[in-house]
Amino acid sequence: MTEVVLGINGISKAYGALQANNDITLDLRAGEIHALIGPNGAGKSTFIKQVSGAEQPDQGAVTLLGDDITPLGAVARAQKGLGRTFQISSLAMEYTVLQNVVLGAMGRRGRVMRFFAPVLKDAALLNAAMRALERVGLQDVAHVETAVLSHGQRRQLEVAVALTLEPKVFLMDEPMAGLGAEGSQDLIRVLDALRHEAPILLVEHDMDAVFALADRISVLVYGQIIATGAPEDIRHNADVRTAYLGDDA
């Protein structure tokens, strides 16, 4: 059995009377893409917040490479090697594409408190940034202002920034959201290659992408995991079909 990189052990979160996440347990192992799917309102956003460190679970624990990271906030988790992308592109819109990725490279290397040297003349940072851009195919728009990028390019830039962090695990929140068929195919190729660098916990709506990429799939419904398994198993799981896919099976 391969090593568990990211472990989610029985986390629960309630907002008042609403039990958004209820005793969720799943893990992410080296080299795999583990997808989390579920209908709207199933509690995926809440789940992401607890894994990324934006919110603390009421119960349960999150571990990274065996270390308990539950008490850590988003910044500390990022520093420990959690690389996340956002559902709605969360970029510095006034910056160029290059500046956005350099920001990631800077964070990765802890080269933040430097006040005098122009950051865009730092060869190490620039190289790392350009490498990330090349991987997602954005090298040609490196000097373009982010605000003028197309939606698809922004999604790619999200992934590129996460790449510069050289994380131990990727947490991707609907990276395919809003992409057309062609854009999705490009990004699927990128992610497919990525799993060998670091495993990906993929929260995704796009079923084609999920079934094309995932090694395992977990299904979240009403705050609970109702099934975990290989894509083929999930595809034929009766509970999933009833509860999630809405089939009349």
Added chain:
Amino acid sequence: MKLKSIALAAAMSALAIGAHAEGLKVGMITTLSGGGAGLGIDVRDGFMLAMKQSGRDDIEVVIEDDQRKPDIAVQLADKMIQSEKVDVLTGIIWSNLAMAVVPAATAQNKFYLSPNAGPSALAGKRCHKNYFNVAWQNDNLHEAAGAYAKGAGYKNTFILAPNYPAGKDALTGYKRMYGGDLAGETYTKLGQTDYAAEIAQIRASGADSVFFFLPGGMGIAFLKQYADSGVDLPVVGPAFSFDQGILQAVGEAALGVINTSQWNKDIDNAANSAFVDSFQAEYGRLPSLYASQGFDTANLLISAAGKADVKDQDAFRAALEAAEFDSVRGDFAFGPNHHPVQNIYVREVIKEGDVYTNKIVGTALENHADAYAGDCKM
């Protein structure tokens, strides 16, 4: 770009008679905009009235607005000294602005005649041979209030003032002459407008009288609220809260209140009645204390300019020291620290027709000099 450059007549008279025909340039820095502009406008109007009456065409006055900001006042002083090349500065209303401007002006060998502010430092340790105060030292009117309270037999006064240097000077000045017990001593926030808590303390303190120094809107608010509270202890204060300009805003609440002043419009002398009449004729309102001070300041300057050339500093200074002009206050003389030695009167607020004003009911201090003259080494 000056606000008003008033050459009182054509400058052709430069060839006029005598050694002092060089011309004299006066820079007036005073508060003409924002809160407190009323005081500056009165000083300016009183000053310019005297200038007009003198008919002297060799004295030029440059007027600028300090917005009641000390830094602006300093910069205007720099401008007047550097660009306008004035010989004499005057006009400042507020002590804190005077503290900013006067040392700088005198250090650059200019004369400064104060028409209103008289901070203790400038009367004592930091006095200067070129600095003349034509109004009063800050403590004077408060000392007079203390002397009045003593004479009136008050034994247990409640005193209050804002928590800033002039406020502390006021209470110190009052205590210097008063000598009785204090039922309470309270410092309020500068700019405070609600005095309910202090009035409750006064009511509970068992005081037999109240002394307060709250200039401007603070005094208006205090008096109205005090009158409305039902506390009916006698109130004493310096003239500043009972001046012509703000008395109408206080209204009935001020009636009968005792206050101390070195001037009132009913002081019986020819200069004063002429001043009161001509000021009313010129500006359509009764002159205030500040207008009288502006008027006196100008007349002092004119008297000195008649005797000596300002370029001859020693002679001009001696002419100022002599103070040979008809003050609207009656007798006027300078003490050794160039601050006035003068009578300070007790006034009562009365109503004349529809207008609230003051009448003199007694003299609190005669030929009074200030307490700091001893510290002054010129």
Added chain:
Amino acid sequence: MRRETFVNIAALAALFVLPVWANATGETYWVTLTTKVVILAIAGVGLNLALGLGGLVSFGHAAFFGVGGYVMGILASHLQDYVPLLTWPFLFEGSNQMPVIWLVALVFGALTALSIGLLSLRTSGVYFIMITLAFGQMLFYFAISWPAYGGEDGLSIYVRNEFPGLNTLVPIEFYGLCLTVLVAVLFLVWRISLSSFGLALGAARQNAERLQAVGIEPFRIRLTAFVISGAITALAGAMYADLNRFVSPNMFSWQTSGEIMVFVILGGVGRLFGPVLGAALFILMEHILGGMSEFWHIYLGFVLLGVVLFARGGLMGLLAGREVSHD
């Protein structure tokens, strides 16, 4: 050349040439007036680092301006009155040397900003605007009622402090010194804006969540920017006090905070030379409109209103167009 660079160079050239010309023609007052512009521009450049780059709308920068002013006032007055400032742990008699005063002002400005920032940066938006205002007001009332250094009367110094090798009493020499400091501060802020820290600070303004996701704590970045900004503004405060040879609680007032903010907005938020243009325009308007009418604040009000409503991006926006990102 980019238009903004061209405007910057023109502004700098004007600051070099005009006062020298005024001095040569005997219009010394214009030298003093330009000195005021330069010093207030330094305060604005300080605020612009927090406000423009970092998006921290501080309505309390008068706190730092005032601290700088009082550092000058206290150090110089102790020396002037022969009352040692410190007798323990070492004897310190105060100072009339600008480099010493400036250093102390920088340190105390930074410390003040650190303590205010630690508390107020926990809030954001309107709350941040208001809490910084509250801290400014606290210092204002403290300065008014603290008797040791003059309270509301303030402190005045007989002679302008000294700078080695210069006669600071000569307006043009003092001006040259101030201009040098402005240029140095502009250079520093320019480099900061290009540095790693500057990149992170701009990101903190645009998208704090993004910054967190790359493992950088926005609070730390903002606090650091606030401290540098406070220190620069305090330096300007010390110089302003020296220009007037006087310091008063007025430097702490909320109107002062408002004016520093006006310089930044008038000139162009986040633009390197914005505060320089803003301060120059403001002082010029004060001077010209003030000469036209007692009620000149009305005109000033209309001009400011016009800038906000119709000239977004301030004067720099008008002259050089919208800021374009580049790298």
Added chain:
Amino acid sequence: MPTYLIVEQLLNGLQFGVMLFLSAAGLTLIFGVMGLINLAHGSLYMIGAFAAAAVAGATGSFVMALAASLAAAAAAGALVEILVIRRLYDRDHLDQVLATFALILIFSEGTRWMFGSFPLFLDVPSYLSGPVTLPGGIQYPLYRLTIIGIGLAIAAGLFLLIARTRIGIRIRAGEADREMIAALGVDISKLYTLVFALGAALAGLSGALVGAIQSVQVGMGEPVLILAFVVIVIGGIGSIKGALVGSLLVGLTDTFGRILLPVAFGTFMEPSAANSVGAALASMSIYLLMAVVLIVRPTGLYGRA
């Protein structure tokens, strides 16, 4: 300190708080609905006071004066909203601060231009002047009791307006989602003008009510503005309930700070110095209160994140 004095000071604190609430309510309403920081709120307060003083001087009627204050401030508010403010809703707070700062300059000097530099007279009407004796033998000015009454009535009225009326529903809907309410066919710009005029009228009324026992002069609005900001920031911006609680807290803190701090320092300092230091701290007390509240609750007592 005797009990009756404590009770009287409690009343004073309450009364000061209610006065603050009157000026803060409009400010918080405007922020809550339109998300606008209005520094010119103090100017509307001043306009109300000046209108009241002018009308009281001409007619001698205090009721007419109050009506004039409402009308003048509401009219000024509506005018300013239409000409200036509505261009600022989509702007960031920085633009709003600068534009309304400019409005302060225009209003203040404009008022001075119209009414002159001296304070105006406005007094408590004879039927409300003088003290009444309360149970327990406390003498308390009738006018101040009236202010407490009016303030509490306005607070109740605002709660009802927002909770029960159609306009209130629209206001709440507007706070929640501007596009939604526009989609429902409500004329959002009319609603905003209305809310702004309402906030302005409240400010004007409080200026007139307070002006009668303070002083009606140019610049009277700015200290009140700063206090009103302290109040709504403590209470949570946009919350009427927060404004009420915040103003009472500020009123009580300020009143008792002024009385108790000098006494407290008097226990170990000589009286004159204790008074001075106590007063210094008292003048900072409400800002300290605000800082503490924000440090514990960064969005105020009843604020939303």
